[in-house]
Amino acid sequence: MAGEEHRGAAAERGPSGGPGVPALEVVGIQKWFGSVHANDDVSVAVAPGTIHGIVGENGAGKSTLMSIVYGYYQADGGEIRVGGTPVTIKGPEDAIAHGVGMVHQHFMLVDTFTVLENVVLGVEKGYLLRSTLSEARQELERLEREYGLDVDPDAIVGSLPVGLQQRVEILKALYRGADILILDEPTGVLTPQEVDDLFRILRALRDQGRTIVLITHKLREIMALTDRVTVMRAGRVVDHVATAETDRAQLAAMMVGRSVLLRVDKEEAAPGEALLRVESLAVRDRSGVLRVHDVSFTVHAGEIVGIAGVAGNGQSELLEALAGTLASEQGTIAIGGAPVPAGGRAEAARAMRRRGLGHVPEDRQRMGLVTAFDASESGVLGYHRERLYNRGALMSRGAVVDAVGSTMEDFDVRPPLPTLRTANFSGGNQQKIVVGREMSRSPDVLLVGQPTRGVDIGAIEFIHRKLVAMRDEGKAILLVSVELDEIMSLADRILVMFGGAIVGEVSQEEADERTLGLMMAGERADGAEAAGA
Amino acid sequence: MEAVTWIVLVIDATLRVSTPLILAAFAGMFAERSGVVDIGLEGKMLGAAFAAAAAAFATGSAWLGLLAGMGASVGLAMIHAFACVTHRGDQVVSGMALNILVAGLGPVLSLAWFGQGGHTPIVADTARFRPIHFPFADRLSDVPFIGQIYSEIVSGHNLIVYIALGMVPLAAWFIYKTRFGLRLRAVGEAPEAVDTAGISVAGMRYRAMIVCGILCGVAGTSLSIAQNALFVRDMSAGMGYLALAALIFGKWRPVPTLFACFLFAFADAVQARLQGVDIPGVGIIPVQAIQALPYLLTVLLLAGFVGKAVPPKASGVPYVKER
Numbered sequence: 022m023a024g025e026e027h028r029g030a031a032a033e034r035g036p037s038g039g040p041g042v043p044a045l046e047v048v049g050i051q052k053w054f055g056s057v058h059a060n061d062d063v064s065v066a067v068a069p070g071t072i073h074g075i076v077g078e079n080g081a082g083k084s085t086l087m088s089i090v091y092g093y094y095q096a097d098g099g100e101i102r103v104g105g106t107p108v109t110i111k112g113p114e115d116a117i118a119h120g121v122g123m124v125h126q127h128f129m130l131v132d133t134f135t136v137l138e139n140v141v142l143g144v145e146k147g148y149l150l151r152s153t154l155s156e157a158r159q160e161l162e163r164l165e166r167e168y169g170l171d172v173d174p175d176a177i178v179g180s181l182p183v184g185l186q187q188r189v190e191i192l193k194a195l196y197r198g199a200d201i202l203i204l205d206e207p208t209g210v211l212t213p214q215e216v217d218d219l220f221r222i223l224r225a226l227r228d229q230g231r232t233i234v235l236i237t238h239k240l241r242e243i244m245a246l247t248d249r250v251t252v253m254r255a256g257r258v259v260d261h262v263a264t265a266e267t268d269r270a271q272l273a274a275m276m277v278g279r280s281v282l283l284r285v286d287k288e289e290a291a292p293g294e295a296l297l298r299v300e301s302l303a304v305r306d307r308s309g310v311l312r313v314h315d316v317s318f319t320v321h322a323g324e325i326v327g328i329a330g331v332a333g334n335g336q337s338e339l340l341e342a343l344a345g346t347l348a349s350e351q352g353t354i355a356i357g358g359a360p361v362p363a364g365g366r367a368e369a370a371r372a373m374r375r376r377g378l379g380h381v382p383e384d385r386q387r388m389g390l391v392t393a394f395d396a397s398e399s400g401v402l403g404y405h406r407e408r409l410y411n412r413g414a415l416m417s418r419g420a421v422v423d424a425v426g427s428t429m430e431d432f433d434v435r436p437p438l439p440t441l442r443t444a445n446f447s448g449g450n451q452q453k454i455v456v457g458r459e460m461s462r463s464p465d466v467l468l469v470g471q472p473t474r475g476v477d478i479g480a481i482e483f484i485h486r487k488l489v490a491m492r493d494e495g496k497a498i499l500l501v502s503v504e505l506d507e508i509m510s511l512a513d514r515i516l517v518m519f520g521g522a523i524v525g526e527v528s529q530e531e532a533d534e535r536t537l538g539l540m541m542a543g544e545r546a547d548g549a550e551a552a553g554a
Numbered sequence: 555m556e557a558v559t560w561i562v563l564v565i566d567a568t569l570r571v572s573t574p575l576i577l578a579a580f581a582g583m584f585a586e587r588s589g590v591v592d593i594g595l596e597g598k599m600l601g602a603a604f605a606a607a608a609a610a611f612a613t614g615s616a617w618l619g620l621l622a623g624m625g626a627s628v629g630l631a632m633i634h635a636f637a638c639v640t641h642r643g644d645q646v647v648s649g650m651a652l653n654i655l656v657a658g659l660g661p662v663l664s665l666a667w668f669g670q671g672g673h674t675p676i677v678a679d680t681a682r683f684r685p686i687h688f689p690f691a692d693r694l695s696d697v698p699f700i701g702q703i704y705s706e707i708v709s710g711h712n713l714i715v716y717i718a719l720g721m722v723p724l725a726a727w728f729i730y731k732t733r734f735g736l737r738l739r740a741v742g743e744a745p746e747a748v749d750t751a752g753i754s755v756a757g758m759r760y761r762a763m764i765v766c767g768i769l770c771g772v773a774g775t776s777l778s779i780a781q782n783a784l785f786v787r788d789m790s791a792g793m794g795y796l797a798l799a800a801l802i803f804g805k806w807r808p809v810p811t812l813f814a815c816f817l818f819a820f821a822d823a824v825q826a827r828l829q830g831v832d833i834p835g836v837g838i839i840p841v842q843a844i845q846a847l848p849y850l851l852t853v854l855l856l857a858g859f860v861g862k863a864v865p866p867k868a869s870g871v872p873y874v875k876e877r
């Protein structure tokens with residue numbers, strides 16, 4: 022019932038308030054979280070029918086601003102205008118009524134529902150579902166035709182790959198009649214192919230007159246997609262620029278407040294003895310599917326080995342087996358020349374750590390941190406038994422807070438407050454807590470999974486520099502990343518994984534996007550189908 | 555006793571025993587599907603049983619008894635919702651606290667109001683839900699099989715038995731075919747999705763708890779003024795927990811839950827029939843051992859045969875807006 026009104030309102034209002042009037046405008050927004058000034062006098066105007074980018078460091082306040090526009094948080098001051106008219110947005114239902122839709126960083130979907138049920142949730146047309154669903158099915162078909170948003174309406178959402186789940190989020194917004202679509206870091210979890218599809222869809226939406234706000238850390242995407250960009254830093258707007266009149270270096274400098282090296286600066290590697298040796302390793306995932314087979318490689322002291330591959334080709338399982346959290350089916354792992362017992366058992370991960378292995382897990386929220394804990398507690402997870410943190414049977418909170426506090430300073434975590442709940446740090450700063458914890462122990466072998474996912478360019482530069490410094494100290498680093506850029510700029514040697522096997526190795530000098538891309542798609546450089554497909 | 559008669563009597567008893575069980579299990583289904591774990595089914599039933607008996611005795615009306623039973627149960631459900639939804643308290647602790655409160659309060663109030671040790675006075679037949687006899691039931695009872703089924707199984711139950719059986723398809727229809735059901739299922743799985751869709755998570759959970767309270771109220775009423783004629787202390791005898799077990803065994807789905815209730819009730823009916831019977835080769839089994847049968851069955855089923863029971867993802871988790 023409510024849904025009919027919403028959609029009706031969106032239809033009457035039309036795509037925009039008229040020529041020259043911004044489709045969406047925020048004026049002087051203020052927002053405090055306790056003592057954190059997350060938004061300080063933020064004003065942005067988004068012209069109708071354009072794609073508007075918002076960039077800024079982790080914790081700059083981008084998500085907060087958009088959550089205010091979507092009614093998820095209430096601003097402490099300032100005004101929101103849609104089509105030139107000031108509006109009050111008390112909750113998502115008001116935002117929807119004003120034609121604002123949002124695709125959240127973490128999808129807001131019911132996994133056990135079908136696509137269709139997810140789309141109609143909250144905007145059902147009547148008390149009985151049957152007519153709602155059949156109407157929605159037709160509407161979805163129309164949207165799919167118009168924007169190329171194909172997805173099976175009867176598929177169970179939880180079984181869809183993330184790229185399609187994201188489409189469901191977009192469909193949800195469009196079905197609610199959104200003229201203004203906000204996307205918060207939409208590409209963080211997508212494969213390159215899925216990113217291309219998303220961009221095609223977003224361009225099609227813009228060409229139909231819809232307005233899009235895009236938050237991202239990837240300046241490449243900003244340059245490729247947006248018409249205008251707003252740069253934020255520490256809760257304030259630094260500037261607005263037309264995309265055509267700027268470049269990545271300038272945007273990066275505006276974001277961070279100093280010039281940033283977009284390229285990693287490093288000397289030629291001087292590999293020493295083999296610190297990590299893996300021989301014919303096979304790994305099954307927790308549901309028993311063979312994910313890694315017959316993988317052998319070594320990582321030497323003083324080198325960074327990168328593992329490239331499209332997500333889901335066994336990299337995650339390989340990393341977990343090496344870290345001791347997943348049992349290996351066969352094969353051996355040796356650290357510093359001595360074989361380690363098979364993983365998967367309780368305490369295996371701890372045994373690995375004692376042998377001098379550090380692990381930055383791929384998914385910080387699930388494996389790296391306990392978001393409900395204080396940062397100080399998250400900052401010692403896995404090392405909490407160390408003598409320093411304990412006094413007899415009791416933990417010494419003071420020692421933990423001091424130690425984590427100084428690591429947070431070293432790794433530029435903002436704000437550097439060990440007593441703040443982990444969940445209240447922005448994504449990039451959560452990542453720095455994990456990276457700091459693992460690197461500050463200076464392990465002989467460091468496994469890093471997706472170290473810069475959702476991390477701003479300033480922090481990327483910082484983490485990359487730390488990784489290179491560790492390498493230069495003679496540590497062995499294994500880097501798993503789905504970001505080709507990252508692999509190509511950091512790794513001294515690159516292994517490509519496809520279908521659970523290593524299908525090729527290239528040195529840094531030989532690596533280019535095309536050859537790697539082909540190998541990642543399962544084709545060898547010579548054109549033959551790779552083994553293990 | 556003739557085998558057919560024996561079977562008919564067991565089925566008849568199964569229906570009777572399963573009535574409060576079904577009502578309570580479905581009450582739990584609404585609660586847990588919305589994301590609120592309700593271990594307090596037991597307490598709500600017991601509270602309703604007391605309120606129904608007390609009101610029926612005082613007013614002489616079974617219907618007012620039912621109303622009072624539902625009122626008491628909904629009141630308890632609202633306390634639970636206030637603690638768990640509004641104030642995000644621990645759902646198990648709150649449910650348990652209500653159970654303990656009611657277990658003590660019933661007997662105490664009985665003593666205070668009626669001066670009887672832990673039970674209400676006996677409620678007159680006119681103020682109870684009496685068995686309803688369908689037309690020709692008496693005359694057909696002599697016809698073998700069909701007649702017996704009609705007169706013993708179909709006919710001759712109190713109104714609440716029929717209400718419980720009628721409620722099952724209705725509840726399934728609500729859960730799967732209506733807007734309320736869609737939102738209910740969503741809020742137990744992904745409350746953040748419901749919130750961002752512009753629906754109040756707390757509102758949905760309160761509504762679910764009201765439905766839960768009503769159903770538990772009917773269940774409790776059936777105990778005190780349909781199956782019995784008074785309230786006695788602990789008369790629900792763990793049935794609320796049994797209902798919870800049936801719900802898990804039925805994987806939070808209506809039809810399997812219904813059959814799980816039948817199974818537990820059947821075990822109870824059989825144990826009642828087995829008491830004092832001399833089984834060839836075994837002899838007379840001690841009453842206590844036989845009475846333990848349904849509970850033993852519950853433990854065995856839950857431990858071994860349920861397989862992986864996946865509860866609604868958000869059940870038991872208070873909703874906190876988080877990034």
Ligand SMILES: Nc1ncnc2c1ncn2[C@@H]1O[C@H](COP(=O)(O)OP(=O)(O)OP(=O)(O)O)[C@@H](O)[C@H]1O
Pocket residue numbers: 054055057058059077078079080081082083084085086435436445446447448449450475477877
């Ligand atoms: N619910 C909250 N409670 C307390 N502090 C918060 C909360 N949400 C955000 N903050 C703080 O507000 C600031 C801005 O956070 P916000 O999430 O908007 O940053 P962001 O620009 O989206 O960063 P990222 O790029 O890492 O996603 C940060 O310092 C963050 O720690």
Ligand SMILES: [Mg+2]
Pocket residue numbers: 083084085205447448
């Ligand atoms: Mg953000």
